[in-house]
Amino acid sequence: MNPxxxxxxxxxxxAAAAGCAAQPTAETTxxxxxxxxxxEPVDRAxxxxxxxxxxxxxxxxxxxxxxxxxxxxxxxxxxYGPAYNVAALIYAALKEDRLAEENFQRALRINSxxxxxxxxxxxxxxxxxxxxxxxxxxxEAIRNPLYQNAERSYVNAGMCARRRGDLARAEGYFQQALxxxxxxxxxxxxxxxxxxxxxxxxxxxxxxxxxxxxxxANAEVLWLGVRVSRRLEDRNSEASYALQLRxxxxxxxEARALSTGExx
Numbered sequence: 719m720n721p722x723x724x725x726x727x728x729x730x731x732x733a734a735a736a737g738c739a740a741q742p743t744a745e746t747t748x749x750x751x752x753x754x755x756x757x758e759p760v761d762r763a764x765x766x767x768x769x770x771x772x773x774x775x776x777x778x779x780x781x782x783x784x785x786x787x788x789x790x791x792x793x794x795x796x797x798y799g800p801a802y803n804v805a806a807l808i809y810a811a812l813k814e815d816r817l818a819e820e821n822f823q824r825a826l827r828i829n830s831x832x833x834x835x836x837x838x839x840x841x842x843x844x845x846x847x848x849x850x851x852x853x854x855x856x857x858e859a860i861r862n863p864l865y866q867n868a869e870r871s872y873v874n875a876g877m878c879a880r881r882r883g884d885l886a887r888a889e890g891y892f893q894q895a896l897x898x899x900x901x902x903x904x905x906x907x908x909x910x911x912x913x914x915x916x917x918x919x920x921x922x923x924x925x926x927x928x929x930x931x932x933x934x935a936n937a938e939v940l941w942l943g944v945r946v947s948r949r950l951e952d953r954n955s956e957a958s959y960a961l962q963l964r965x966x967x968x969x970x971x972e973a974r975a976l977s978t979g980e981x982x
Contacts, residue, residue, distance in 0.1 A: 765795035772804050776811070784808050799828035803835040810842055818842060830858075833865040837874065844878035852878045869895040873904045885912060903933040911942060919949045937963060941972035945981055 768791035775784035791801040806821035825835040840855030856875040876891030895905040910925035943959035
């Protein structure tokens with residue numbers, strides 16, 4: 719299977735978006751807004767607020783409004799790094815890659831330790847088949863001792879390595895993520911899938927069982943469960959996974975594959 723999209727990080731509030739995405743799918747995630755004191759300059763406060771609004775509109779897919787908000791943020795304070803990070807994500811969504819890259823680089827010139835900008839730039843590069851460059855930025859994010867979600871960048875690095883076919887390196891990054899957070903859902907899923915791919919079906923089942931304890935199963939997870947159970951000749955588990963897949967995700971491509979008997 720192809721690795722799923724990368725985690726993105728925005729140093730802003732969840733705004734109008736309904737919280738962070740469920741696992742194990744790696745979706746855009748938003749961190750709580752940083753609290754400020756009365757010492758925050760007016761221009762910086764205005765830039766921060768417009769950046770938060772831009773991120774909220776970005777989450778909702780309203781890229782035009784998001785772009786106007788982030789431009790207003792930069793008019794208020796041209797040295798506010800998080801605004802360039804959000805601007806880069808917006809330009810990337812609009813397929814303006816040159817502008818996206820310029821804004822990522824500007825954010826990192828302002829603060830080379832910005833773990834959000836490093837993580838997001840890494841995602842941008844990996845999605846454009848510049849995997850080695852991307853992994854380097856993920857590792858830069860992880861090196862920041864203040865980064866509280868380093869396991870996410872390890873997962874991103876693992877998916878990036880997997881995209882280029884470096885499975886051993888990918889597994890190493892996923893295991894690093896699990897050392898930091900043993901219940902990290904996407905790392906558990908990726909390890910289950912890698913284990914299945916190399917024929918380690920008992921190990922794949924162990925990772926799936928761990929995943930079931932920390933996150934609800936989506937269609938992709940249930941489909942992997944069907945295939946692992948079939949390889950292990952565990953008919954009860956296979957039937958259970960298949961029932962959940964048909965009942966909860968009847969229109970998914972995984973349910974269609976199940977109905978046609980397309981077992982890898």
